[in-house]
Amino acid sequence: MARRFAEAKSLHYPALEAEILSWWDANRIFEQSISTREGGVEFTFYEGPPTANGRPGIHHVMARTIKDLFCRYRTLKGYRVLRKAGWDTHGLPVEIEVEKELGIQGREQIERFGIAAFNARCRESVLRYKNEWDQLTRRMGYWVDLQSPYITFENRYIETLWWILQQLYERGLLYRGYKIQPYCPRCGTALSSHEVGLGYEEVDDPSVYVRFRLRERPNVHLLAWTTTPWTLISNVALAVHPELTYVRLRLLDGEGDPEREELIMAEARLSVLGRPYEVLERFEGRRMVGWAYEPLFTYLQPDRPCWRVVGAEFVSTEEGTGIVHIAPAFGEEDFEIGQREGLPLLNPIRPDGTFEERITDVAGVWFKDADRTIIGLLRQQGNLFRAETYRHSYPHCWRHGTPLLYYPVDSWFIRTTAFKDRMVELNRTIRWRPEGIGSGRFGQWLEHNVDWSLSRRRFWGTPLPIWICDRCGAERCLGSIEELRRYGGLSPEQELDLHRPYVDEISWPCERCSEGTMRRVPDLVDVWFDSGAMPYAQWHYPFENREAFRAHFPADFIAEGVDQTRGWFYTLHALAVMLFDSVAFRNVVVNGLVLDEHGEKMSKSRGNTVDPFEVIEAYGADATRWYLIANSPPWENIRFSVRGIQEVQRRFFNTLLNTYNFFALYANIDGFTYQSARIPVGSRPEMDRWILSRLNSTIKAVDGYLEDYDPTRAARAIEAFVEELSNWYVRRNRRRFWKSDMAPDKLAAYQTLYECLLSTAKLISPIAPFFAEWLYRNLNEVTRLEPYESVHLALFPAVEETAIDSVLEYRMALARRVVSLVLSLRNRAGINVRQPLRRMLLPRLHPEARAAVEQMREVILDEVNVKTIEYVDDDSGLVRKTVKPNFRLLGPRLGARMKAVAEAVRTLSPEAIARYETQGQLELILNGESILLQRGDLEIIREDIAGWLVESDGELTVALDTTITPELRAEGLAREFVNRVQHMRKEAGYAVTDRIAIAFEADAELQAAIESQAAYIQQETLAEALQSGIGPADLVRDWDIEAHTCRIAIRRLTTS
């Protein structure tokens, strides 16, 4: 067993962390942190699988620190915390990455390249990035099981998805329908909303006002407006707002035909006419509903009635004419109206974006290019009222730059709307951090739930396991590999890949009509389905691990970024509610963005990204993690700056390291190894009881904050404790460690400091796992008080309730305030702390405060180098009080008179205040009205001492007697002398325990001072001899002490 505490003057944290990483690996500490909790309560964490299609960024360190710290915290609390890593491997982003690599683009080129080969590249590309992620995971100290991660492209994972899809299908929750989606004809696929967001551009589009002739009154026209003339071919209705006011009018400038043409439009939009007109009639939109009009074009033959006016709430008067042209094929709102009104869907656009042959005038023309022709035709017809251009933002394909088409895509949907209420209800049982996301963003998202559009017409993803007969339309949804083999007639031995194109090739004769062939639909499943199914698929449920799944569902805790609100958080929740009528997670911490130091979003194009590997290599994972957690609550955006990390390192880690080093230095000198019995806290000196009280208060607070998923407050509480431990406890107690014997007092000091450091190691271990490990092992390896070889196998410190003494904590805080005031006074008076002063004065405080100061007098006096505290009583006539009203009490009672009373109180005479104090009440006359102030109605906010230099902090006031008597002067000089000797000891390189002899030459006053303080000087400098007259010496120096010159020589007598 090691007998000495390791001493580390300065540490290179990154190097230290690297050592600890290998030590963890070699001793399987992570594995042990789980296996030693066998039988403990399970704490279930779900890892949201990262999409492994790029290098990890600094924001991933943020998310993973949160995940890691709560898992480590629960482990410390004795829970068994399994954490399986996972990889989200499918989806468009992966495909795009591969397209770039291959230098190809779009579905055609991919098909030409070969789906099999393409998907093989996708699989390979994803695995390549996995290594980078694993490295970061390991280096930052994120403990998660990387050995057996779930991978979404594996057959077993996909098989669970198929099982789920079959469950939904059989319950009628999976259905087929049209959906109008932003579609890029060049890509040949719909774009996700995220992609659409990437491609908004300002463009000039036609702005066209068109006449529609009413069937019953041929001289009356409805005036509609559109920016997409090419969709007029597909027009089936015109929408008006039922409650808006519309007008029938006649133009007055002679234009128009002999039949005296009339127009109808919204009154609020008349200004667009730009011409004189005469209003003939006003009416509400609802009156127009049902009116029939003549179609503009008849290329397409609708299969049901159309070309009539319908009512729609979305019609606005912001632009246009208040009459909206409806083409259900090319707009989501249009589509919905079409559904509601039973209108036909006329779609003459082929998937490649060109018009069908039967639209003779624009056959084969690119949809956007048809605008011009259509406008020309309208003009010929006489139905064009006006055409101009209009600048607005319109989505474009972010890859091709082509305008997107809102286009009906044959899709599969999950009927999530059937579970809306239940999803909302169960969401209320989830603890969200911050709370607002659960009730706000997420809650609203659930309230406005629409069916989940599941299909994607792509290549690399989970195939939708639905086969349809090409003749009779019979459907079959498969739910397992076994079924696939059975229906597909595959032998049990045959190797399978559940991806395209292999599954596409599997078909069988239709069992219903027996003439057709069952073929798979071409769709893939939305990748969000992959990750949302992770609670089940990670276990290959229900094909395997049924017990493991049950023991780990739902999750106790997950953590991801805000961007997952409508992503993973939603899909997890939706699937859990639909499949198991349960939440998927009980607690969720949502982290904000990591911005650059100017508050701008990090992005590759801006070039302001931060490489997490570089940061960690430079400053260490601990400091980085601590900074990310302590700087601001994780759910706020953080402005990332390496200066912040450096500050954490200096202010927190170096302080803690120094404290430990101090302990190790003296413990080694004294051979302290904590072998003797623990001194009961109650028997230790007050200082020890104080810091132990603070320690236990801190443990309690940190435990509470972490329990409550508020890591920032936990970290800040620890920071405050470490500051006090170092800058007050250690500083105030240094002398106790210098004594030569091992009396109970010194032992208590060692035990106290040891206990503080050991507990601190545990407290910081969730956030700073490396330094915590170093600290814990350095301490525990020597004492062997705990049986654990790693802090991560230890248990969270138990709160010693009896050690918490809040009165003592208050008292010490008060003492520190008094000290601070005196130091401020010394500063102002220009008297340094080495110069002793005779007394300080305190106006009589309220009894508790006075008692507290009295109990702390030794500490206070020693710290400020003053000899006595005197209290100035009221009857001295020196105390001048300032009072203010107790607003909280008086406000409700006085109401509007409060202001006047406050003013009166402010100018109260000292006599009046004295009367109030002695009699317990005071009568004020305000505007002839009597107001009685009773005990408690006034607060003394300040007491000054007349004629003295005072310093105040709230109700606390201190005055200092700055008279320096000859005796005080001598003491001050002696201190200066000691100070010079200590400098010389250091310069001579003596050990702190070496005994010395001092010889000196000084003028009469200084010599007298030195001689009168000889005992003090010798004690402070470990000098066995102190004499005037220079003899043989190790070191001689000349000094100026105040106005005196002085020569000092020192010689070492013993070597320790």
Place this chain on the structure above:
RNA sequence: GGGCCUGUAGCUCAGGUGGUAAGAGCGCACGCCUGAUAAGCGUGAGGUCGAUGGUUCAACUCCAUCCAGGCCCA
């Protein structure tokens, strides 16, 4: 365009349920200490609490509007 979040000292952040002279760390200035020493400590100067209006005896804290930044959605 809709929803949500944020806006407190030069910088990063604290400031239950409204109560009256707004706090910390860093940086800066000045000083101290030298038996934790390529550390440490103290003191000090810095703020119309984004803007405007309102509610109230009282608003950084509540309400409304606006401005700026951000996120999500259209």
